Amino acid sequence: MSTLTERVTATLRDIPDFPATGVVFKDITPVLADGQLFADVLGDMAQRWRGQVDVVTGIEARGFVFGAALALELGTGFVPIRKAGKLPGPTVALSYDLEYGSATIEVHDDSFHPGQRVLVVDDVLATGGTAEAACRLVEQLGATVVAFETLVELAFLHGRDRLTGRDVRTLVVVDGE
Numbered sequence: 001m002s003t004l005t006e007r008v009t010a011t012l013r014d015i016p017d018f019p020a021t022g023v024v025f026k027d028i029t030p031v032l033a034d035g036q037l038f039a040d041v042l043g044d045m046a047q048r049w050r051g052q053v054d055v056v057t058g059i060e061a062r063g064f065v066f067g068a069a070l071a072l073e074l075g076t077g078f079v080p081i082r083k084a085g086k087l088p089g090p091t092v093a094l095s096y097d098l099e100y101g102s103a104t105i106e107v108h109d110d111s112f113h114p115g116q117r118v119l120v121v122d123d124v125l126a127t128g129g130t131a132e133a134a135c136r137l138v139e140q141l142g143a144t145v146v147a148f149e150t151l152v153e154l155a156f157l158h159g160r161d162r163l164t165g166r167d168v169r170t171l172v173v174v175d176g177e
């Protein structure tokens with residue numbers, strides 16, 4: 001009987017040289033396409049946080065898939081953190097570097113409030129720039145980050161170094177390129 005981590009590892013697909021030469025892209029779409037595996041991943045994430053968080057936030061675009069589904073599982077609301085220029089209302093924003101370029105993310109400035117317990121969700125932790133920026137946006141609005149939850153961690157990019165002191169949970173850790 002294989003573990004959930006082994007099943008996800010066996011299902012993820014490596015796409016060399018996407019979106020730039022030298023990057024090995026971890027494609028999560030086969031995990032989403034396997035209904036039982038997707039449900040099991042969500043069940044695993046949800047059992048860790050049931051009753052522990054007030055709201056789930058996820059980062060565009062792949063973080064929406066896991067974050068929104070997890071919010072539904074947990075019975076909480078979902079807050080989208082979007083790439084710059086997509087949200088209609090007043091926002092707070094942060095810029096950061098990625099494995100392949102740079103980005104700015106934003107959230108509506110009334111999305112979180114002091115005392116709220118927030119779970120930050122994404123699909124991949126790479127350099128940690130996205131996760132760090134998302135956590136800082138939540139905290140800038142006065143809420144508390146309970147943890148950062150993700151499907152895959154690319155450990156060779158040392159994203160955890162940017163999340164020191166935070167509770168970081170990953171199902172699959174990839175050690176080498």
Ligand SMILES: O=P(O)(O)OC[C@H]1O[C@H](OP(=O)(O)OP(=O)(O)O)[C@H](O)[C@@H]1O
Nearest residue numbers: 060061062098099125126127128129130
């Ligand atoms: O740890 P980091 O180096 O910050 O990288 C991780 C981020 O990169 C990917 O998103 P991307 O910006 O490619 O956007 P997408 O979800 O729209 O594909 C991934 O979904 C994470 O959000």
Ligand SMILES: Nc1ncnc2[nH]cnc12
Nearest residue numbers: 024025026027099124126
């Ligand atoms: N190598 C990679 N594969 C998938 N998503 C990523 N986000 C940042 N780096 C990535």
